[in-house]
Amino acid sequence: MTIEKLKGSKVVKVVKDTAVKEFDEATFIKVNGTSFKDGTIEVKVLSRLLEDAPEFARGFIGVAFRISEDNSKFESIYIRPTNGRSEDQVRRNHSVQYYAYPDYKFDRLRKENPERYESYADMGLNEWITLKIVVKGKRAKLFLNDNKHPSLIVNDLKHGESTTGAIGLWVDVGTEGFFKDLKLYTH
Numbered sequence: 370m371t372i373e374k375l376k377g378s379k380v381v382k383v384v385k386d387t388a389v390k391e392f393d394e395a396t397f398i399k400v401n402g403t404s405f406k407d408g409t410i411e412v413k414v415l416s417r418l419l420e421d422a423p424e425f426a427r428g429f430i431g432v433a434f435r436i437s438e439d440n441s442k443f444e445s446i447y448i449r450p451t452n453g454r455s456e457d458q459v460r461r462n463h464s465v466q467y468y469a470y471p472d473y474k475f476d477r478l479r480k481e482n483p484e485r486y487e488s489y490a491d492m493g494l495n496e497w498i499t500l501k502i503v504v505k506g507k508r509a510k511l512f513l514n515d516n517k518h519p520s521l522i523v524n525d526l527k528h529g530e531s532t533t534g535a536i537g538l539w540v541d542v543g544t545e546g547f548f549k550d551l552k553l554y555t556h
Contacts, residue, residue, distance in 0.1 A: 426543025
């Protein structure tokens with residue numbers, strides 16, 4: 370993690386540690402002093418592909434929440450900006466993703482419940498995208514770019530409704546991720 374200037378704004382830059390080879394892992398920067406159960410997380414994100422990004426990289430960037438103290442459990446919602454404007458409709462349908470670490474990664478959720486934990490949304494690389502995640506109990510909704518209606522609704526967060534934990538700025542393979550204007554409202 371580094372603090373940098375990008376397009377005139379002070380931002381946090383996050384890149385996945387290359388030692389981590391698996392997908393949907395604890396590849397986030399935990400935000401100090403956060404404790405979150407129910408409320409709203411809002412942050413602006415921008416992702417780019419690294420020069421050495423593999424072909425399957427999609428600009429993976431998002432938020433981890435309700436992170437346990439030892440990072441062994443958390444929920445996450447992230448986006449795949451390259452999919453948002455793909456000419457391949459199947460890829461477009463996989464623009465937004467929910468998963469729960471460690472047992473419910475994207476591949477398991479996609480196999481067991483196709484289309485239930487991912488969705489389409491218009492977005493692209495190298496542009497600021499506002500993520501707003503509203504969590505209440507076992508339910509989470511993702512709103513993009515101040516839209517009135519959610520791009521994704523998760524009605525059964527896998528770690529249950531009573532989990533509390535930190536917030537994290539999350540990226541995955543091949544992504545150079547930038548975050549700014551983090552706001553956290555709890556209820």
